[in-house]
Amino acid sequence: MELPCGVRNYTYEQDMAIIRTKTQWGLFIGFLILLFTCPLYWSNYWLSVANLVGITLIAATGLNILTGYCGQLSIGHVSFIAVGAYTTAILTGKLGLPFPAALICSGFSAGFIGLIFGIPSLRVKGFYLAIATIAAQFIIIWVINHWSALTGGFLGIMVPYASIGGFVFKSEASMFYLIMAIAFIGLFYAKNLARTKVGRVFVAIRDNDLAAEVMGVNLFYYKLLAFFIGCFFAGIAGCLFAHWVGFLNAEQFSLGESILYVGMIIIGGLGTTLGPILGVVFVRLLQQLLSVWVIPFMGAAFPLLPAGFTTGLAPMLFGVAIILFLVLEPRGIAHRWALFKAAYRLWPFSY
Amino acid sequence: MAELLQFIITGITVGMVYALIGLGFVLIWKSSNVANLALGQLVLISSWFTYGMLVQAKFPLWLGFILVILFALALGWLTERIALRPLIAQPILSLITVTLGLGYFIEGLVTFIWPWSVDTLPPLFSTEPLHIGPTVVSQEYLGAAAISLALFILLTLYFRYNKMGIAMRATADDQFAVQACGIPVTTIFSTSWMFACVVAAIGGILMSSIGGITYGLVETGLKSFSVVILGGLDSFIGAIVAGPIIGLAENIGGGFLTPLTWPGVKDIIPFIIIIIVLFVKPYGLFGEVRIERI
Numbered sequence: 001m002e003l004p005c006g007v008r009n010y011t012y013e014q015d016m017a018i019i020r021t022k023t024q025w026g027l028f029i030g031f032l033i034l035l036f037t038c039p040l041y042w043s044n045y046w047l048s049v050a051n052l053v054g055i056t057l058i059a060a061t062g063l064n065i066l067t068g069y070c071g072q073l074s075i076g077h078v079s080f081i082a083v084g085a086y087t088t089a090i091l092t093g094k095l096g097l098p099f100p101a102a103l104i105c106s107g108f109s110a111g112f113i114g115l116i117f118g119i120p121s122l123r124v125k126g127f128y129l130a131i132a133t134i135a136a137q138f139i140i141i142w143v144i145n146h147w148s149a150l151t152g153g154f155l156g157i158m159v160p161y162a163s164i165g166g167f168v169f170k171s172e173a174s175m176f177y178l179i180m181a182i183a184f185i186g187l188f189y190a191k192n193l194a195r196t197k198v199g200r201v202f203v204a205i206r207d208n209d210l211a212a213e214v215m216g217v218n219l220f221y222y223k224l225l226a227f228f229i230g231c232f233f234a235g236i237a238g239c240l241f242a243h244w245v246g247f248l249n250a251e252q253f254s255l256g257e258s259i260l261y262v263g264m265i266i267i268g269g270l271g272t273t274l275g276p277i278l279g280v281v282f283v284r285l286l287q288q289l290l291s292v293w294v295i296p297f298m299g300a301a302f303p304l305l306p307a308g309f310t311t312g313l314a315p316m317l318f319g320v321a322i323i324l325f326l327v328l329e330p331r332g333i334a335h336r337w338a339l340f341k342a343a344y345r346l347w348p349f350s351y
Numbered sequence: 352m353a354e355l356l357q358f359i360i361t362g363i364t365v366g367m368v369y370a371l372i373g374l375g376f377v378l379i380w381k382s383s384n385v386a387n388l389a390l391g392q393l394v395l396i397s398s399w400f401t402y403g404m405l406v407q408a409k410f411p412l413w414l415g416f417i418l419v420i421l422f423a424l425a426l427g428w429l430t431e432r433i434a435l436r437p438l439i440a441q442p443i444l445s446l447i448t449v450t451l452g453l454g455y456f457i458e459g460l461v462t463f464i465w466p467w468s469v470d471t472l473p474p475l476f477s478t479e480p481l482h483i484g485p486t487v488v489s490q491e492y493l494g495a496a497a498i499s500l501a502l503f504i505l506l507t508l509y510f511r512y513n514k515m516g517i518a519m520r521a522t523a524d525d526q527f528a529v530q531a532c533g534i535p536v537t538t539i540f541s542t543s544w545m546f547a548c549v550v551a552a553i554g555g556i557l558m559s560s561i562g563g564i565t566y567g568l569v570e571t572g573l574k575s576f577s578v579v580i581l582g583g584l585d586s587f588i589g590a591i592v593a594g595p596i597i598g599l600a601e602n603i604g605g606g607f608l609t610p611l612t613w614p615g616v617k618d619i620i621p622f623i624i625i626i627i628v629l630f631v632k633p634y635g636l637f638g639e640v641r642i643e644r645i
Contacts, residue, residue: 073444075388075451120629126443127386127584131576132629134388135622138573142619256458259451266448312463319456326449327437 004345018191035180039173047172053284054179055241060264060276061190062233067262068270069199070226071206072121073130076137077261080231082253084110084238086144086151089159089248099162099243106239107232113140114231121223125209137255144250156249159242175244182240186233191273193229202226203271256315263322269334278333283318290314357488358602364492365561366578366598367499369571372554373578373590374506375547381523381585382543385435385446389454390551391572396457397423397552398472398559398568399465405473412473419552427548431541458569471563472556495557502553503591510587519543523585570618574601577621581628583638593636597621 004023009015019025039047063077087106091097097105117136121129144151151157162169162178169175193199201222204212213219242248260283268279290313329336372394379387387393400422404415434449510516522529522539530536551572558571578597582589605617634640 067444071444073447117626120626120633124629124633127447128580128629128633130386130388130447131580131625134573134576135625138570138622139619139626142615142622146615256455259455262448262451263455266445270444312459312461312466315455315459316463317459319452319454319459322452322455323434323449326441326445326452327434330441330445 016195036177039176044172047176049284049288051172051175051179051244053280054176054183055237055244056261056264056280056284057183057276058179058186058240059234059237060261060268060280061186061273062230062237063261064265064270064273064276065190065193065202065233066226066230068265068272068275069194069206070202070223070230071209072118072223072226073126073262074133074227074230075130075255075258075262076117076133076135076140077230077234078253078257079137079140080110080114080234081238081241082144082248082250083113083140083231084235085159085242085248085253086157086238087235088239088242089157090150092160092162092243093158099164103236103239107235110235110238111228111232114227114234115224118224118227121227122220134255134258137258141250141253144253152248154250156247159246159248161246162243169243175240179240179244182236186236187273187277190233194273198222198225206271260318263318265332266330267321267325267332269332272332272334274337275332275334278337282333283321286317286321287314290317354606355603358606359599360488361492362599362602363595364496364598365602366595367496368554368557368561368594369575369578369597370582370590370594371499371502371557372551372572372575373582373594374503374587375550375554376575376579377585377587377590378519378543378547378550380579382519383435383522383540384443386443386450387547388447388450389457390575391569392454392457392461393426393548393551394555394558394572395564395566395568396426396461397548398555398564399461401552401556401559402470402472402564403465406470416556419556420549423548423552424545427545428541430548431544435540435544436537469563469565472560491561495561498553498557502550503587506550507587515539515542574621577625577628579635580625581635583635585639586635586637589635589637597624600624 003009003020007021009020014020019028038050042050059077059081063074066072066074066077084106087109088099088102091102091105092099117132120132124132145154147153148155162175167174169178194202201212201217204215204217205219205222205226209219245252264279264283265276266279267282268277269275294313325332372390375393376387376390379385397419401415401419404410404418405412408415410418430453434453435446438445438449510520518529518534519539519542521532522534522536526536529539554575555568558568574597578590578593581597582591582593601617601620604620608616628635
């Protein structure tokens with residue numbers, strides 16, 4: 001890990017610490033205080049944007065573990081989010097289970113379904129696996145649409161509010177605390193996962209899985225583990241999404257969203273913990289910017305624009321953004337940030 | 352019995368069109384090892400452009416077709432130049448994702464220019480249905496199958512005898528050797544992308560003349576993936592053989608399973624076939640098995 005000049009590690013604990021210097025501690029605690037006092041002065045609209053960012057962040061972290069660290073490309077991630085969402089809808093809505101139990105169950109159910117669709121990863125890699133995950137996306141969404149008795153079919157399903165021990169999470173602010181707490185735990189877990197043996201095995205599999213197998217890594221176990229963990233995160237995100245939105249429909253989980261998630265982690269930076277944060281914030285804020293300000297503004301300023309402008313502009317811009325990032329900065333915003341930090345620390349010798 | 356024959360004929364004809372679109376994919380994969388995941392969207396935009404030419408600009412049929420072919424050529428060339436030329440040596444994840452981004456962009460572009468989601472093309476063949484035995488087959492299906500077959504034969508001959516076709520096959524085999532022979536590999540990439548777009552355009556026109564222009568064309572493109580997976584990613588013959596198989600499975604399975612299970616089972620059969628093929632025989636019927644060495 002890069003440290004500022006003059007900071008040396010004298011013990012193992014110091015070497016392994018995530019937050020090393022007093023400045024880093026100060027910034028971190030300041031950031032936490034700012035984050036958790038946000039609901040006091042933010043409007044409901046911005047809190048809902050923050051909630052969406054938090055939920056997307058949990059799912060994107062899972063996808064990052066699967067694709068960024070372990071190299072198993074998955075273009076069907078929102079279908080696993082959908083599995084988690086519908087699981088909690090059925091468990092809390094129809095069976096009346098308490099919310100914490102439904103949270104864990106939706107994580108596990110999404111994890112197991114992800115496991116099943118990850119089994120082809122043992123025989124194929126790269127593009128073939130991408131096709132398998134696209135097929136998974138379609139199959140899961142089709143099952144959701146057609147298994148009406150369980151999932152409400154095309155009409156969708158209502159989800160009750162989350163409640164822990166009597167406290168009901170109705171407002172955006174209360175959901176904000178819940179989502180941010182879970183996101184924090186998830187990110188901490190992902191960061192530590194990357195630093196342990198499992199994380200190193202994932203990276204070894206990504207770089208050259210044959211060589212990893214020669215070194216003694218059990219590919220079967222670890223690839224499936226990557227799918228399970230990635231989809232567990234997706235399930236948790238789906239559960240929170242269901243309780244946040246209140247009404248689920250298969251249309252909310254389309255292939256376009258899946259592609260957007262892959263775009264998010266690539267724009268943010270694959271294989272880093274900071275990457276999903278940056279990518280998710282970038283994409284979701286861009287979406288909000290477009291839908292709330294740019295499009296109405298341009299619609300009012302240039303009334304001669306064709307009618308398809310509103311719905312067509314966002315996908316076009318995101319497609320262009322994905323292509324531009326891949327062509328110009330394939331390692332994502334996180335890499336640029338790391339370069340900036342290094343330049344800042346080494347100034348004036350930063351070249 | 353009549354129903355079975357109906358399903359068979361529909362299945363084979365639709366399968367031929369899937370195979371045609373899949374052929375475009377195999378082309379790009381064979382020559383440049385890039386997986387073109389934007390296939391469905393390329394089909395979509397070509398169909399909408401055809402609509403724009405034939406209905407909105409009211410060009411006659413022959414002129415409209417020539418313009419669509421030119422458009423597809425230009426689209427392929429632009430795509431290769433802007434999105435793929437800078438990424439020549441990058442890992443496959445970047446290549447797949449850039450085609451994903453391209454597909455996303457094209458979908459947005461289509462919504463931008465033609466914001467209504469469904470439309471129909473003017474009929475390309477006469478609407479008189481033919482009677483083959485006890486079944487009734489609309490001429491569109493037969494015309495689609497005939498055109499697909501003709502294109503297949505043309506392309507096979509092209510790859511066997513034409514100098515450029517042979518160069519493309521050589522590039523698919525060994526890029527370095529081809530470069531050593533003095534053939535510009537970038538030209539070959541451009542040509543293969545242009546070909547693939549033209550083939551996708553023709554497939555799109557045929558599909559939309561059968562079923563109208565909807566966003567389902569993207570799903571048709573995805574079903575073509577099942578054709579190439581079943582047939583083998585780098586095999587033309589595999590695409591021809593697997594296309595009708597998938598079409599048959601879809602229609603016969605849909606026809607017989609729909610009353611028994613849920614309606615709409617027809618849509619999911621190609622994707623289940625993908626999963627089964629990936630479990631059982633990942634490289635497809637005719638595909639080349641990748642042997643990896645460290």
